[in-house]
Structures are given as structure tokens and as C-alpha cells.
Amino acid sequence: MVIVGAGPTGLTAATLLAQYGVECLILERWDSVYPQPRAVALDDEVHRILARLGLRDEFAAISRPHRGLRLLDRNMRVLAEFQRDTAEGRHGYPQGSMFDQPELEAILRQNLKQYDAVTLRGNTEVTALTQDAGGVRIDVTDTATGEHDVVRAAYVLGCDGANSLTRASIGATMHDLGFTQRWLVIDVVTEADLGQWEGVHQLSDPARAGTYMRVGKTRYRWEFQLTPGETADDYRDMARLHPLISRWTGDIPVAELEIIRVAEYTFRAQVADRWRDRRVFLLGDAAHLTPPFIGQGMCAGLRDAMNLAWKLAGVLGGTSPETVLDTYEIERKHHARAMIRLAKLIGTAMTAGGEVGNAIRRAVAPRLRLMPGLTGLASDSRTPPLHRSDLVARPRLRRSLAGGLCPNAVIDSHRRFDDVAGGRFAIVTSIEPSTALRADIERRGAVLITARPGSELHRWLGTGAARAAVVRPDGAVLRASRRLLPRTIDAVRSVGG
Secondary structure (H helix, E strand, C coil), X not given: CEEECXXXXXXXXXXXXXXXXXXXXXXXXXXXXXXXXXXXXXXXXHHHHHHHCCCHHHHXXXXXECCEEEEECCCCCEEEEEECCCCCCCCCCCXXXXXXHXXXXXXXXXXXXXXCCEEEECCEEEEEEEEEXXXXXXXXXXXXXXXXXXXXXXXXXXXXXXXXXXXXXXXXXXXXXXXXXXXXXXXXXXXXXXXXXXXXXXXCCCXXXXXXXXXXXXXXXXEEECCCCCCHHHHCCHHHHHHHHHXXXXXXXXXXXXXXXXXXXXXXXXXXXXXXXXXXXXXXXXXXXXXXXXXXXXXXXXXXHHHHHHHHHHHHCCCCCHHHHHHHHHHHHHHHHHHHHHHHHHHHHHHCCHHHHHHHHHHHXXXXXXXXXXXXXXXXXXXXXXXXXXXXXXXXXXXXCCCCECCCCEXXXXXXXXXXXXXXCEEEEXXXXXXXXXXXXXXXXXXXXXXXXXXXXXXXXXXXXXXXEEECCCCEEEEEECCCCXXXXXXXXXXXX
8 A cells, every 4th residue: 555645644544554454655755744834723523533543642732622713803803602612522522623733743653653564755756656457556756866766556545735646647637616715824933822712713804804723832823815916925024914913912022923934825625526546546635625714624634534544454454345445435525525615605704795794794693693503513513424325324315323423422431432443343232132143243343332321322322213323443324223133234244344
């Protein structure tokens, strides 16, 4: 297995595959972690993936929970507030966390060293990918010496970002979902306490929309929409920059504010027209680009890795048919598109319309709390269920748990669902199985978890009018039923559980 790109998506995919014993070679053009901050937020579903990698404590040490979202007018008055729970939620983690991407990549790389099955090769630029009957040929160049080499692999995962060579090699193109905005991104370090609300601030100013958030103990992020003709070069020095951020920094002396980065980003909403060609797959920004308004850019890439890794491991291990790989794009493309459209909607609502839009926001925003559906959308970290596939048995005409995530519920005094399931199929049931059925489950290597009355899992089953659910190794529900039937076990058999 070759993975192109050692960003968070590539490192996550490699770690998950290594946990299943799959040998991986990661090819990365940089020698070490890219030092500039980029992604700064993730939700509890993705926090759960990091814990699955073995980084529960390490990520907690470099992150901080955030309290949600505030909409502010041009005078910094609060128009609306959507709070998120900073305590442990249904997945065992805060609903939203802030972090510094270089620190995250550093712990991902360090964690990867425990797996002998993974080799990370830096200073290596992939120049061509060619598929043949035997697999994939990868042409590479050592950027330090200029030497050329050829690597062969059974499968290739393209985690090589927005300008993906992997995407170009399979002839995939990006489909534009109709959102393009130029923004200035500013990262500042200061020992001073800004004394601001510990969440994301969205400034809905028709003259210049903006975003503020505290990323770490001393790190802060601002983003401002650029006007026509402006570039990041216009704001390289604090004299030009300070008027933009002074609404939050107040009387803090300029000398105490250290600029870490000033960059221009074009926020886009795009999805690749296809994510796979035979043995080559696209993940992360190679497959999709999203505006950052709901903090789902990096999250989507880690979800891609979580969805695909266990399927590839099953195919390579000979326990799953290759057809399971067809479900990756079906499931992930619909989910990614839904999250991108939500980000686009939120971004447009917060920034568009000029003075007319500003007047509408002033009138409507204070009343948003009266709309339960919209309030839940902004304050609940839960994302849509996966699209129906051969591995998501969702009925068309009735409610079902299938496609959604099983909660990472507390099972006993010291273990949660993920600790017990351990990356295997699990059958969660409130029905006591027969001895024969229990033996059949165990023979297939699946885990049986009994949902006791009053437990979180018991309540969760009830929300879907179910008494049994087959949970996949990535935590998604394959099938839910009112009865614990032999076909429940068949669902595990069909993918080699």
C-alpha cells in the first residue's frame, strides 16, 4: 500500500491500516511537518477517530474545547449564540475542539513510529502514477538529491491535497458547487489574555465579514474577507493589520502581538467527479474542498480514512470481497457534499447581501433560537448518516439507525464502546441471544455487546425503534432491526467479519 501525502488524512489512513497489519509506504514531498497552521477545529466524531489511533491523551493535551458560535454585528453586539457542550458528549469528547495543525501532525507522526508496518519517506515527490494488471507504478523523485525511483503498490491512496497529482492521474476533475470567496487568514501568538468568549465569533459586517477564534493557550486565529483588489501583501505588517483585529485585542500593546502567519486563501466548494479508478483512491482535499465556516475541512479527510481503511484491510487480508471498496465513494461523497453545502449555506448567510443582508441578519438572528431545527443544526455536532450502500442497509420509507454512528457509550466502569469493539464488527442488542447465536457471533470474530435497560446504548436503540444493530469497524451502523435474526449475522458474513 502506498499513501501519497503525510498530512492528517494520510497519517490517519496509514495508522488505521497499520492497526490491521497492512504494510504502508507514505510518500511525502516535505522532510518534516509543514510548520504553518491551517486547520484549527474538529468535532467529537473526528476526536473519536483520533482516540481510535491511540491519541486520546495526546490530543487532549494540545487542544481546548470551544463553546460554540456567536454571530456579531459590526458593532460587536451579539445577534445570536449557539452553544456546544464542552463536557464529554455521546462520543466521549467535547462537541468541538480547537488545535494547532502542526502540533496535531507532530503527534500523528510520533504515534506512527510504533508500527513497524509503516515507512514514512520524506523529501519524495511523486511525479507519475500508472496502473497495469499487476497494480500501480509510482514514479518518484528525491527532492534532496534529484534521484529518480519507481515504487510498486497493490493500492494507492491519494492524500495529496487540493492540487492532487493523484487526482490528475486518474482523470478526475473537480465539480464546482458555486462558492468562491477570497479571505485573509491571520495567526497571532500572545501571552496576553484577550478576555473573549471561548468560542467562534462570526462578524457579520457588510463592509468586511470576519471570524475570530482562540486556537490554543497563546494562539489566536482571525479570518477576514478580502475586498476586490486587496491581497495578503497589503497586511504583512502590524500597522495595517492591527485595525482589523483591534476589536478583539483592545488595549493590548501591539508589541505583545506576534504575527505567525498572514496568508490569502480562496474558500471553495468543490467535489471530485470520481474518487476512484481501479486501485487508486482519492481522500481529503484531493477529493473535496469546503469553505471553513463549520470547521469540517480536515474532518472530512479523516472521515474518508476511517471509512476506507477497514475495507481495504479486509480485501487485502482476503476476508472481504473487493466489491466492498465500491461503497467508499457512494458513502463518503454524499456525506461530504452534504457538509459542504451546509458550510456554503452558513457562509452565505453570514457574509452575503451587503447592507440589505445585514439588516435581515439583525432582524432574524435574535429569533433563530426560536427555530429548534436550525438551532440544533448550529449547536449539535452530529453529522448526516451515510448514504445507502451494500454496507448501509437503510430502508427507504421508515426511520433507521443504519448509516449513523453508534455512540461511543460507556459500557462499564472504565471502558467505552470503541474500547470493547476494538475495530471489529459489533452486534449491539437488547435481546439476550441464544447460546447458538452467541457462538456464531464469536466464531465470526464479531463482538457482542448487550444494551442493558436504562443504558445509553439501550436508549440509542430505542431512538431507531430497534433492538439490535450491526455496527461496522468504523462505528457506522450497517443494519438495525427489531429482532436479532440470523440475517443480522449474515450482514457480518457478507463483508468477512
